[in-house]
Amino acid sequence: MKMTFRWYGDDDPVTLEKIRQIPGMVGIVSAIYDIPVGEAWPLEKIMELKGKIEAHGLTLEVIESVPVHEDIKLGLPTRDKYIDNYKKTIENLGKAGVKVVCYNFMPVFDWTRSELDHRLDDGSTALIYDRETVEKMNPLSGELNLPGWDTSYEENELEDLLKQYNNLSEEGLWNNLEYFLKEIIPVAEESNVKMAIHPDDPPWSIFGLPRIITSEENLERFLKLVDNSYNGLTLCSGSLGVSKDNDIPRIVRKFGKRIHFAHMRNVKITEDKSFEEAAHPSKYGSLDMVEILRAYHEVGFDGPMRPDHGRMIWGETGKPGYGLFDRALGATYLYGIWETLVKTKK
């Protein structure tokens, strides 16, 4: 396992200097943030990113994410142009030596929460998802503040986009995903870049939009769409783990070698379809983190892993879920468990 940390580039207050000082840290998960979705990433820009990271004694392990243009998810005739650009990006990432690309196939909204700074009993703040609150939200009200959301939509653009999805069922989305994979996976294999889809967060439909990367059964269906190891998973414990039906250690053991990137985060299920993000240790949430890591260890996982969202603690302010302190604590907790597993291996 290689311990990694997400870095949002030059504007991230959590600098590479700081990340490097976290015990056990070897790699960075990052992306190029100033290229519009759908355009190809030039090799020079990728090399520049890689150079900056390496100058700090770290390696660029994963790109999270190369976003997928909505026209591809919608299956519009214009998708081929965007798929060609996506292939070009994969080729360039391969030339730069990047081995893993994380992406998702969630229509319009990426990860969604109802509150970004919910105060927990210990005084820290965390992201939470309350089913009733989300059900009452109107994505067109202009007041939504979602952490994983592209806010660059012009007036009416979002409305039009949501309308286009009115006619797309889950099966339609599966078809569009299959079309995309059949095009890009051969290029990924040729470029030696492993594609790792991120599960939908939360793993159920929101705002009436279809979501399909949600369960063990659907992950299996996904992997069979193109049965090639370059078509793999980002296994995000927190995204899938908010549904009691998803047994994360079992999923890790089942899909083992097809998992190319591990996101480790604990979540506390408060009610059906409601949850709070929690500190990483098992005691604070609904997931057994030791058992999940044991499963990774058993399947011989040697890929990148990162602590996922942290709470805001010790007065830190910053990007929701992506401060330094709690994620660093998470990383060392994970690292400690891993060291124990390695050393006690019979």
Ligand code: DNO
């Ligand atoms: C949230 C992240 C997601 C993830 C994308 C992958 O913290 O896990 O935004 O990066 O869904 O494409």
